Amino acid sequence: MKKRILISDIAKALGISVTTVSFILNDKAKEKRISEALTKRVLDYVKKVGYKPNELAKSLRTGKTKILGLIIEDISNPFFGNIARLIESKVYEQGYRIIYCSTNNDVEKAKELIQMFYDRQVDGFIITPSDGLEDTVKQLQQSNIPVVLFDRYFPNLETDYVGADNFQGAFDATSHLCQQAYKRIGFVSLYSDQTQMKERSEGYLKAMDNHKQQSFIQKVQMDASDDEAMESLKDFICENRLDALLFSTNYLAISGLKASKKYNFVMPAMIAFDDHTVFKLLEPSITVVSQPIKEIAENLINILLLRLQGKIKATRKLVLPCELKIRESTKAKVTL
Amino acid sequence: MKKRILISDIAKALGISVTTVSFILNDKAKEKRISEALTKRVLDYVKKVGYKPNELAKSLRTGKTKILGLIIEDISNPFFGNIARLIESKVYEQGYRIIYCSTNNDVEKAKELIQMFYDRQVDGFIITPSDGLEDTVKQLQQSNIPVVLFDRYFPNLETDYVGADNFQGAFDATSHLCQQAYKRIGFVSLYSDQTQMKERSEGYLKAMDNHKQQSFIQKVQMDASDDEAMESLKDFICENRLDALLFSTNYLAISGLKASKKYNFVMPAMIAFDDHTVFKLLEPSITVVSQPIKEIAENLINILLLRLQGKIKATRKLVLPCELKIRESTKAKVTL
DNA sequence: AAATTGCGCTAAAAGGTTTTATTTACTAAT
DNA sequence: ATTAGTAAATAAAACCTTTTAGCGCAATTT
Numbered sequence: 001m002k003k004r005i006l007i008s009d010i011a012k013a014l015g016i017s018v019t020t021v022s023f024i025l026n027d028k029a030k031e032k033r034i035s036e037a038l039t040k041r042v043l044d045y046v047k048k049v050g051y052k053p054n055e056l057a058k059s060l061r062t063g064k065t066k067i068l069g070l071i072i073e074d075i076s077n078p079f080f081g082n083i084a085r086l087i088e089s090k091v092y093e094q095g096y097r098i099i100y101c102s103t104n105n106d107v108e109k110a111k112e113l114i115q116m117f118y119d120r121q122v123d124g125f126i127i128t129p130s131d132g133l134e135d136t137v138k139q140l141q142q143s144n145i146p147v148v149l150f151d152r153y154f155p156n157l158e159t160d161y162v163g164a165d166n167f168q169g170a171f172d173a174t175s176h177l178c179q180q181a182y183k184r185i186g187f188v189s190l191y192s193d194q195t196q197m198k199e200r201s202e203g204y205l206k207a208m209d210n211h212k213q214q215s216f217i218q219k220v221q222m223d224a225s226d227d228e229a230m231e232s233l234k235d236f237i238c239e240n241r242l243d244a245l246l247f248s249t250n251y252l253a254i255s256g257l258k259a260s261k262k263y264n265f266v267m268p269a270m271i272a273f274d275d276h277t278v279f280k281l282l283e284p285s286i287t288v289v290s291q292p293i294k295e296i297a298e299n300l301i302n303i304l305l306l307r308l309q310g311k312i313k314a315t316r317k318l319v320l321p322c323e324l325k326i327r328e329s330t331k332a333k334v335t336l
Numbered sequence: 337m338k339k340r341i342l343i344s345d346i347a348k349a350l351g352i353s354v355t356t357v358s359f360i361l362n363d364k365a366k367e368k369r370i371s372e373a374l375t376k377r378v379l380d381y382v383k384k385v386g387y388k389p390n391e392l393a394k395s396l397r398t399g400k401t402k403i404l405g406l407i408i409e410d411i412s413n414p415f416f417g418n419i420a421r422l423i424e425s426k427v428y429e430q431g432y433r434i435i436y437c438s439t440n441n442d443v444e445k446a447k448e449l450i451q452m453f454y455d456r457q458v459d460g461f462i463i464t465p466s467d468g469l470e471d472t473v474k475q476l477q478q479s480n481i482p483v484v485l486f487d488r489y490f491p492n493l494e495t496d497y498v499g500a501d502n503f504q505g506a507f508d509a510t511s512h513l514c515q516q517a518y519k520r521i522g523f524v525s526l527y528s529d530q531t532q533m534k535e536r537s538e539g540y541l542k543a544m545d546n547h548k549q550q551s552f553i554q555k556v557q558m559d560a561s562d563d564e565a566m567e568s569l570k571d572f573i574c575e576n577r578l579d580a581l582l583f584s585t586n587y588l589a590i591s592g593l594k595a596s597k598k599y600n601f602v603m604p605a606m607i608a609f610d611d612h613t614v615f616k617l618l619e620p621s622i623t624v625v626s627q628p629i630k631e632i633a634e635n636l637i638n639i640l641l642l643r644l645q646g647k648i649k650a651t652r653k654l655v656l657p658c659e660l661k662i663r664e665s666t667k668a669k670v671t672l
Numbered sequence: 673a674a675a676t677t678g679c680g681c682t683a684a685a686a687g688g689t690t691t692t693a694t695t696t697a698c699t700a701a702t
Numbered sequence: 703a704t705t706a707g708t709a710a711a712t713a714a715a716a717c718c719t720t721t722t723a724g725c726g727c728a729a730t731t732t
Contacts, residue, residue, distance in 0.1 A: 004718095006718065006719090007718070007719070007720095008718080008719095016681080016682085017681070017682045017683075018682085018683095018718095018719085018720095019681075019682055019683080019684095019720085019721080020680090020681060020682070022719070022720060022721085023681090023720090023721090026720075032680085032681085033678085033679060033680060033681085034680070034681075035679095035680065035681090038680085038681090052455050053718080053719070054396075054457075054717085054718050054719065055455055055456050055457070055719095056392055056395050056396045056401070056456075056457060056717085056718080056719090057396055057687090057717070057718030057719035057720085058718080058719055058720075059392050059687095059719090060390075060392045060393055060396050060686095060687050060688070060689090060717090060718080060719070060720095061686075061687055061718080061719045061720045061721080062687090062719085062720065062721095063687080065392070067435075074421070075411065075417050075420055075421050075424070076414060076417040076418045076420075076421045077417075078412060078414065078417070081411050081412040081413075081414070081417045082412045084411055084412075085410070085411050085412045085438055088411070088436075088437060088438065089438075092437070097435055097452070097456065098435065098436070098437075099403075099433055099434065099435050100424075100434070100436065101424060101428070101434075102421055102424065102425075116433070119388050119391060120391050120392075120433065121390075121391070121392060254613060254617065257617050258616070258617065261617065261619075261621075276613070277590060277612070277613075277614055278613055278614045278617055280594070281590065281593050281594065281597065281614055281618065282617065282618065282619075283597075283618075283619060285597075340688095342688065342689090343688070343689065343690095344688080344689095352711075352712085353711065353712045353713075354688095354689085354690095354712085354713095355690085355691080355711075355712055355713080355714095356710085356711060356712070358689070358690060358691085359690090359691095359711090362690075368710085368711085369708085369709055369710060369711090370710070370711075371709085371710065371711095374710085374711090389688080389689070390687085390688050390689065391689095392687085392688080392689090393687070393688035393689035393690090393717090394688080394689055394690075395689090395717095396687090396688080396689070396690095396716095396717050396718070396719090397688080397689045397690045397691080397716075397717050398689085398690065398691095398717085399717080
């Protein structure tokens, strides 16, 4: 890590032109008909002195930065944290880097971040879009910069997308509760227009319809504090004398569990959307709808890379199956 | 987000030189004695057309990228995830961006990452160093690029550092267990030379000495699988008939809890280092030594920024106090 | 014999800034 | 009348690459 060595230093040392070195270094030796002897000589020398091109100069010239922008809801939520980790290591193998930021579901912050990343000329985006981000995403597309959405999408905007089968996941979870003979099954969700929430809600409702059961739905404000969430959940559960619950996110489920502890009521049977370390450890352990995190990450990257290489034209929407991990919290109900 | 507008476009439109515009945009109007009238004219025009300089060109010229490298152990661990989130938002306010990567305690990967970031000319580093990274960090320092370590450091290398008071944290935790009348108190740690582990270990031993108790220490391989960790913990706890435990990391504690579930033994009184959602929710809830995450993040950034501005010369080592959060898992022992 | 093609390589432009060194047009001092 | 000094602005170099267009020569084709 001493004084930086330049491509011109190499050219000078070998008595050839900078152009030739550049061609060789960019795998264009064949194409540009550089002799094999010279190619080898250059490559050997480059390796010997450990030359690394200045990425900034490269980017300035080519317009490509090899940096991808990852805009996620919250890096400290293990669901997103895990996806971020997987994406990061996948992308790394391909020579790309990630710049990331959390939006905490704040549209304005998301817009700012995207603008910022755009100004920094990231090559592409992976975004968990918050409500109201549709226009911004559209603008990116119009600027011809690849965007892949995940976790949720905009129904009226043709975009690449990778996500889980939220409808089926919620449907299966709810059906499972019905089969276990629960009769008063509630659904906890957010005040949000995000597609994943709607789909989970629809899955719940469909299953309830199929079993001819009355539905109970409680929505929580997205910006509600933990205490507010806990209180409204307590009321929802107790006042409706629910005997089972489906939570549309892992942190809502955690708020529910905290509430049962704080207000000292018995938590009914429950299922959470998205797994979490907590759920395996609790007594009883919590049944979850688990998203295929690894597949999601892999496909996000694959699609984005294909797009960056211009190898696909039509938008791809990928919906991956969830897995219902049945644990102790949904044992069959003993009819009294 | 249309066609990019350049500084030369502005100069042309206003009939002045590029230099003048650049001076004005970089707050050097006064210094370079540009007339106020012209300064205002340029600023107004720039605002009107929404010109944003090309950051790449800027970086190429100045050698500064306004990007910081964050090298952490594991982004999916909430302790690091939370710190990352806080760092990210602090740094963002100051016009810097973060590129991050997880090392998973793999030295070779860490070295590669640092080299990579160095090649991309990040302006500074925040690093949770893994064993064996000392030379690399030294090289960075010699290249005059600011580095702040956190969570652990190298005793033989003068570096900026921010971390928690691990010794005192472990000491207080262990003392608490002693005061609660536990008699066979074990300590679970990692095979690692990292300072934070050593300090925690010393805190434990010191407290045990003070109370004239026999110590029990179990180390787990850093790359051990979850199953391996669980098995060795089971043996450690059961064979020594321990009645209390201090875990040196949150994930070791979680492995312990999983073990007690899997092998069906009763978990003794316990304390974990670093809080986690799980610990508040379990029955009984788990007493923890909690690190001051917010202060750590703030100080990391502050020190790094000061260094970037060349405002400090002497290295700063900041050790922040931990807090013992007493919960149900360490109720006073009932002597039989 | 003249024109074309192929080979192996290179000079110079382009990418968009910042910064150094200079110019120009004055006013004030000798 | 010359010199010195200053305010206001600028031309050109520098940062380090990639890429376009083309050069000089020999071999082949017309």
